[in-house]
Amino acid sequence: MRPQLSLAPDDGARLAFERDWLRRARQSRRQTLVWSLATLLLLLASVQLSEVTTSAVGAGWTERVADFIDRLFPVLRLDSLFAGRDVTGSLARWYYDLPRWLAAMRETIEMAFVGTVVGGAIALLLAFLAARNLTPHRGLRVFIRRGFDFARSVPDAVLALLFAVAFALGPVAGALTLIVTTVGALGKLFSEAMENAHGRQIEAVKATGGSWILQMRYGVIPQLLPQLLSYWLLRMETNLAIAASLGIIGAGGIGIELDRSISFIEFDTYLAILLLTIACIFMLDMMSELIRHRLTGPSH
Amino acid sequence: MLELCNLNCRFGDVIAVDGATLTIAPGEMVGVIGRSGAGKSSLLRLINRLYAPDSGEISWAGQSVTALRGKALRDWRRRATIIFQDYNLIPRLDVLTNVLLGTLATRPLLPSLFKYFPPELRALAILELDRLGMADAAFKRTQFLSGGQQQRVAIARAMLQNSEILLADEPVASLDPINAEIVMQSIADINRLRGLTVIVNLHSIDIARRYCRRIIGMSHGRIVFDGPVAALTDQAVAAIYQGVPQRAAPDDPAAEMPLAQMALAI
Amino acid sequence: MTVALTSALTAPLTALAPLPGDRATLIALAAAKSPRAISLPLAARLKPWLYAGAFLALFIACCIDLQLGPQVLGDGFTKLGAITGAMLPPSDGGNLVHLLRVIAQTLAIAVLGTLFGIIFAIPLGLVAARNIIGNRVVHFAIRRLLDIFRGIPVLVWALIMVAAIGLGPIAGIVAIAFADIPRLAKLFAEALENADERQRQSVRVTGARVSAVIRFGFLPQILPVVLSQCLYFLEQNFRSAAVVGIVGGGGIGYELQERIRIFAFDEVAFITLLFVATVALLDFGSGRLRARLS
Numbered sequence: 009m010r011p012q013l014s015l016a017p018d019d020g021a022r023l024a025f026e027r028d029w030l031r032r033a034r035q036s037r038r039q040t041l042v043w044s045l046a047t048l049l050l051l052l053a054s055v056q057l058s059e060v061t062t063s064a065v066g067a068g069w070t071e072r073v074a075d076f077i078d079r080l081f082p083v084l085r086l087d088s089l090f091a092g093r094d095v096t097g098s099l100a101r102w103y104y105d106l107p108r109w110l111a112a113m114r115e116t117i118e119m120a121f122v123g124t125v126v127g128g129a130i131a132l133l134l135a136f137l138a139a140r141n142l143t144p145h146r147g148l149r150v151f152i153r154r155g156f157d158f159a160r161s162v163p164d165a166v167l168a169l170l171f172a173v174a175f176a177l178g179p180v181a182g183a184l185t186l187i188v189t190t191v192g193a194l195g196k197l198f199s200e201a202m203e204n205a206h207g208r209q210i211e212a213v214k215a216t217g218g219s220w221i222l223q224m225r226y227g228v229i230p231q232l233l234p235q236l237l238s239y240w241l242l243r244m245e246t247n248l249a250i251a252a253s254l255g256i257i258g259a260g261g262i263g264i265e266l267d268r269s270i271s272f273i274e275f276d277t278y279l280a281i282l283l284l285t286i287a288c289i290f291m292l293d294m295m296s297e298l299i300r301h302r303l304t305g306p307s308h
Numbered sequence: 309m310l311e312l313c314n315l316n317c318r319f320g321d322v323i324a325v326d327g328a329t330l331t332i333a334p335g336e337m338v339g340v341i342g343r344s345g346a347g348k349s350s351l352l353r354l355i356n357r358l359y360a361p362d363s364g365e366i367s368w369a370g371q372s373v374t375a376l377r378g379k380a381l382r383d384w385r386r387r388a389t390i391i392f393q394d395y396n397l398i399p400r401l402d403v404l405t406n407v408l409l410g411t412l413a414t415r416p417l418l419p420s421l422f423k424y425f426p427p428e429l430r431a432l433a434i435l436e437l438d439r440l441g442m443a444d445a446a447f448k449r450t451q452f453l454s455g456g457q458q459q460r461v462a463i464a465r466a467m468l469q470n471s472e473i474l475l476a477d478e479p480v481a482s483l484d485p486i487n488a489e490i491v492m493q494s495i496a497d498i499n500r501l502r503g504l505t506v507i508v509n510l511h512s513i514d515i516a517r518r519y520c521r522r523i524i525g526m527s528h529g530r531i532v533f534d535g536p537v538a539a540l541t542d543q544a545v546a547a548i549y550q551g552v553p554q555r556a557a558p559d560d561p562a563a564e565m566p567l568a569q570m571a572l573a574i
Numbered sequence: 575m576t577v578a579l580t581s582a583l584t585a586p587l588t589a590l591a592p593l594p595g596d597r598a599t600l601i602a603l604a605a606a607k608s609p610r611a612i613s614l615p616l617a618a619r620l621k622p623w624l625y626a627g628a629f630l631a632l633f634i635a636c637c638i639d640l641q642l643g644p645q646v647l648g649d650g651f652t653k654l655g656a657i658t659g660a661m662l663p664p665s666d667g668g669n670l671v672h673l674l675r676v677i678a679q680t681l682a683i684a685v686l687g688t689l690f691g692i693i694f695a696i697p698l699g700l701v702a703a704r705n706i707i708g709n710r711v712v713h714f715a716i717r718r719l720l721d722i723f724r725g726i727p728v729l730v731w732a733l734i735m736v737a738a739i740g741l742g743p744i745a746g747i748v749a750i751a752f753a754d755i756p757r758l759a760k761l762f763a764e765a766l767e768n769a770d771e772r773q774r775q776s777v778r779v780t781g782a783r784v785s786a787v788i789r790f791g792f793l794p795q796i797l798p799v800v801l802s803q804c805l806y807f808l809e810q811n812f813r814s815a816a817v818v819g820i821v822g823g824g825g826i827g828y829e830l831q832e833r834i835r836i837f838a839f840d841e842v843a844f845i846t847l848l849f850v851a852t853v854a855l856l857d858f859g860s861g862r863l864r865a866r867l868s
Binding site: 252 | 632633636637639640641642646647649650651653654657675678679681682683685686689721722725726727728729730733734737738739740742743744747813814816817820821824827830831834837842846849850853854
Binding site: 213218221222 | 356358382383384385386389390392394396397398399400401409410412413414417420421465469
């Protein structure tokens with residue numbers, strides 16, 4: 009039996025509620041529709057603009073991809089896997105230039121290290137000036153913040169191209185690029201962390217008569233050190249990946265070897281170097297993650 | 309002689325201190341009482357110059373400290389040391405370093421940046437800690453200490469500043485009764501034996517009566533009572549805690565009653 | 575209680591005698607109380623210096639190996655100064671309309687790259703979520719795999735996609751999608767794992783069908799988070815889309831690289847400024863949308 013809705017004494021109130029509810033539901037549905045249409049429009053415009061449909065890839069690309077995949081994988085034979093370099097199907101033949109690649113990998117790691125250390129140091133100094141609650145000068149703060157934004161917006165590869173013109177192709181251009189992007193990224197993170205710092209500890213140093221520099225040294229750094237170090241190590245991981253890729257446009261390190269293998273159409277070599285790079289990045293990431301967990305662990 | 313003359317300080321629409329005029333002789337121990345938000349903390353921070361007054365004068369030993377800047381200001385902060393309700397120590401540094409932070413104003417910058425303090429200062433810090441029964445904890449991280457221990461570290465730090473005035477902002481409000489007694493007794497000893505002028509904000513009228521010879525009452529940023537402890541009758545306390553506001557519109561009187569009664573009950 | 579009180583009160587407080595004036599007695603007194611405070615063992619005193627020294631030595635060794643010396647830096651910065659001088663005033667080279675179109679194309683590459691990334695990341699994210707696939711081994715294996723692929727930067731993907739597919743925006747789109755898939759999948763999986771189980775149950779106990787449970791108990795929780803992350807990725811991918819162009823993935827990167835090659839630095843400056851302004855605009859709009867979502 010259906011409930012007798014019309015018998016309720018507060019019928020008017022119920023109807024008003026129902027009407028309001030329907031209106032809200034309609035409004036919400038309309039909003040969803042508008043957003044969906046806007047998204048669809050954006051996608052259609054993107055397809056049109058990106059020239060995907062009229063792209064030069066054209067016909068026959070399936071064969072090309074198939075051919076590429078065929079060339080990508082090395083010839084490996086189980087029986088001669090650990091044989092010398094001159095035997096077809098051995099690992100040694102696949103990784104025929106390993107010492108050189110390792111040297112390039114070392115260069116990549118060094119670029120990332122130098123870039124993160126110098127960039128992190130500059131970012132730390134500037135972050136004190138860019139944090140709202142710490143800065144000694146408002147105008148300076150806005151200026152530095154804009155600088156951080158700019159350093160993060162310029163694509164790293166474009167910076168690397170410019171540095172390569174000035175400093176010649178090679179790791180110096182890569183390291184400088186990493187310094188600039190690191191200052192932008194870490195400067196923002198550091199200054200935001202500092203804006204959330206406890207004021208009491210800063211006030212404590214100020215109240216004893218400590219100068220601004222000492223307020224930063226004892227009021228800010230001790231309380232934020234684990235967090236800042238953790239950000240710094242995370243950036244080291246990111247920079248390692250960027251350093252590996254910057255070589256592709258000539259800024260030193262393993263990327264140069266990747267680029268060379270592509271221009272010689274040695275796709276299996278490319279895969280070899282890529283796997284090597286991934287392994288190195290993965291191992292260093294694991295190390296950094298271990299340290300980060302110890303830093304932010306419950307025992308400090 | 310510490311003299312405050314018509315001192316004003318406001319933050320936006322909130323009047324923190326309103327026309328405070330006060331004279332305190334060297335070596336006095338003065339208790340400041342009043343409801344929270346009455347301007348007690350702001351008054352101490354103004355004297356120490358953590359806050360800058362909007363108008364008015366502060367002078368010590370005949371010299372104005374209102375307009376001090378830079379190194380002179382930092383030296384004034386060292387001479388008028390302040391300890392806080394929440395101790396304001398650096399939790400991740402050890403006790404000894406926290407105490408040594410009291411010497412920052414008089415030390416060259418570079419060694420301080422590298423956390424180097426000469427042996428005689430370290431010795432001084434240890435002896436000050438020892439007087440407060442804290443020498444054994446010198447190498448513990450401050451974050452692992454109890455509240456009472458932390459406040460004693462803060463007192464040792466204040467002593468290393470070699471100051472002339474001790475400002476204590478609710479030093480025992482976060483402590484249990486035993487530790488509160490220890491800390492208040494230390495402050496009284498510092499006043500009696502070292503001759504430091506002490507101004508102490510207190511929540512508890514009982515403690516104020518027992519330790520201070522002179523009481524100042526504050527309400528809505530104004531000084532509404534100033535007299536010897538004997539003059540602090542129950543009526544006077546009620547007046548301080550009821551506090552007729554001068555400029556701001558009165559709050560709901562019904563909401564204020566329980567607080568006033570609480571103050572009487574203490 | 576009273577015993578503890580009196581002993582605690584009497585012990586430290588009576589000892590307020592004046593301190594000795596001369597340095598030697600002071601130090602001797604303190605050394606008796608706490609020897610470590612006066613003379614730290616040599617090993618403990620050397621330890622921080624050893625760490626700092628080792629770090630500095632490593633840093634200098636790296637600089638030497640990279641040939642990052644004052645000579646190189648001096649020469650380079652002189653040249654960089656000249657380049658900066660050549661950038662002023664920035665000029666559009668009479669191609670403003672074309673450049674705006676290419677910027678739009680770069681944005682389009684970013685949008686489509688993000689879209690394909692999302693499409694492929696959703697099933698992977700489902701598989702990688704602990705509360706969807708219960709098997710611990712599978713979960714661990716997939717998570718590790720995602721971690722490994724997360725390390726590959728977009729430029730590396732672009733290089734290989736251009737080789738595989740050919741020059742043009744498609745390679746760029748695919749590269750961005752490939753770089754995004756592991757990162758998005760991990761975020762999706764985490765969003766799923768953090769979803770509140772009780773909300774799902776509260777819908778389930780009403781007797782709703784599975785589709786309704788997902789619609790009302792699950793999606794309202796994770797959709798805002800996921801959408802906000804997708805917008806964040808779109809912001810990041812706009813920068814990536816500029817990078818993939820340098821190796822031939824279409825978009826503004828190609829234009830920039832061309833002009834750097836022929837030393838047309840005034841146009842480089844113009845395009846860079848145009849790009850940075852677009853990034854700021856996109857970040858602003860996306861930031862507003864994300865604020866509305868949360």
